Amino acid sequence: MELREFSDGYGVLVAGWARDAHEVALLCGRVEYPFPEELTGSWRKVADDIRSYLLFDGDQAVGYGEVWLDDEEDEAELARIIVDPGVRGKGIGLELVRGLLGPALAAGYPEVFLRVRPENAVAIRTYQRVGFVDVPQALMDEWNAAQPVAYRWMRFAGE
Template identity: 65%
Template sequence: MELRPFEGSYTALVASWAGSAQEVALLSGREDFPFPPELVDSWRKVAEDIQPYLFFDGVDPVGYGELWLDDEEDEVELARIIVAPALRGKGIGTDFVRALLGQALAAGLADVFLRVRPENEAAIKTYLRVGFQPVDERLAAEWNEPQPIEYAWLQYPTKSEA
């Protein structure tokens, strides 16, 4: 398995992994179905501090995810993580999140976070297995205040918390 920077030639493939309106909502907060490939392509063009990645099993991509780097806040957020449908439930997501986490930690920022829809139980189990922990309820409530929907917020324990 190998993590590589995202290439636009895989845009339609990644968009096809969201196989229902519910999966589109979990991935993007939108309900466009089928998921428009142009939207996936636009994500990588939004800002320089968003780093999109593909996770490869040999020659085939099996996962997509992003790192959102925020130097001003000294933090990085893992975002928009999706695994190819045929490979879900086989440990690929855990390996993929570990690989993204490695890149996030290598960025050298103090804190590593992610947010996830509370109903996305499979993803939450994966993140907890990798070592992420729920943030304090008051902090989660504060972070959810400006959001259009409520998220479960998780943090990876880093040196800044020691």
Template identity: 55%
Template sequence: MAARRTGPVLVEDERAVGYGELWFDAEEDEVELARIIMAPDARGKGLGRALVRGLLAQAAAAGHHDIFLRVHPDNATALRCYRAAGFAPVDPALAATWNKTQPVDYAWLRHDPEASGA
């Protein structure tokens, strides 16, 4: 069963500009990065990537290295951010299985420490 854990708030100039969560799944021994939100005026500055890297560091510190996230397939900005942070698409068959219970066919990504930018 997955347990949700509140993640950090990213602050710039004393203003919250980003937020994210880590959802730990002890049964599967994996973590999902979730609810990653950036203020519109904070986008395009590398802050989202910094937030994602901070979440990755927290997951690794907790002993988890199998890390996933899902994103709406039309969110090109987020997809670029996640790829720059070292995420790559999961196998299409696995994504199709996971999407069976989802409201949309999400793009599912897995962190790849060997990916460029990781």
């Protein structure tokens, strides 16, 4: 498995990995299916604080995720993580999250976080296996106050 920087030619492929409106919402917060067309043409905006990656198994892209860098908060966040449905259940998510931790930790921030929908049990188990733990409930409540949904916030504590 190899983590590579995302290139725009893969936007439609990755968007197609969301199999229904619920998976679109898990990925980008929009409840639309198929994946919103205006997002497939410009999958990611080029920004200095967002790094987008694809995980490859040989020549096949099998996972996508982002690392958001936040100088103001002095932290990194893993975001928009999705695995090709044809290879789910085979440990690809685990490899993808471990791969994304590389550039997140290399950025030099003292903390790495992620947010996940509480009902996404498969993702939560994956994050826990990699070394993520829940932030304290009071902090979760504070961070969720400005969010459209109540996320489960986790921080990397090490494997």
